[in-house]
Amino acid sequence: MGFQKDTTLFTGRLKSMVFAIKGAYKLVTTEHSVMVQFSIGIIITVAGFYFEITQTEWLLQTLAIGLVLSIEGLNTAVEKIADFIHPEFHERIGFIKDIAAGAVFFAAMTAIAIGAIIYFPYVTTLV
Structure with missing residues (x-):
């Protein structure tokens, strides 16, 4: 007996949510780069409470962390699939992995810019 899709509205969505939560847990507990980024997200969230940032700043910060x-999760998936398909080094696989890592770089630089714009005024008032 093969895979049977659950077509009911409620239980199908509930099962999808359980799979998503399992995936997020695996991502945070097994991938070192995600562990670091998740930890930075927690630190920045604590900073948001400390500095009492505005609602708009919370929205931007939450969006940047997410x-x-x-x-990073998509990058990890691309890397895992590429390694599964071609375990040995291959120039074209390396190119694909570099592009996926570049996407993470753009997201991280955007998050750093958002964090700097939000926190620079708060930090300068401490000095």
């Missing part, structure tokens, strides 16, 4: 973690 963007970096999401793109």
Whole structure:
């Protein structure tokens, strides 16, 4: 008996959510780069409470954290698939992996810019 798709509205969505939570947990607990980025996200969230940032700043910060973690997750998936398909080094696979890593770089630089714009005024008032 093969895979049977659950077509019911509620249980099908619930199962999808369980798979997504399992995937997020695996990502955060097995990938070192995600562990670092997740930790930075927690630190920045604590900083948001400390500095009492505005609602708009919270929205931008949350979006930036989610963007970096999401793109890193996609990058990890691309790397795992590429390694599964071609375990030995291959120039074209390396090119694909570099492009996926470049996407993470863009997301991270965007998050750093957002963090700097949000926190620079708060930090300068401390000095």
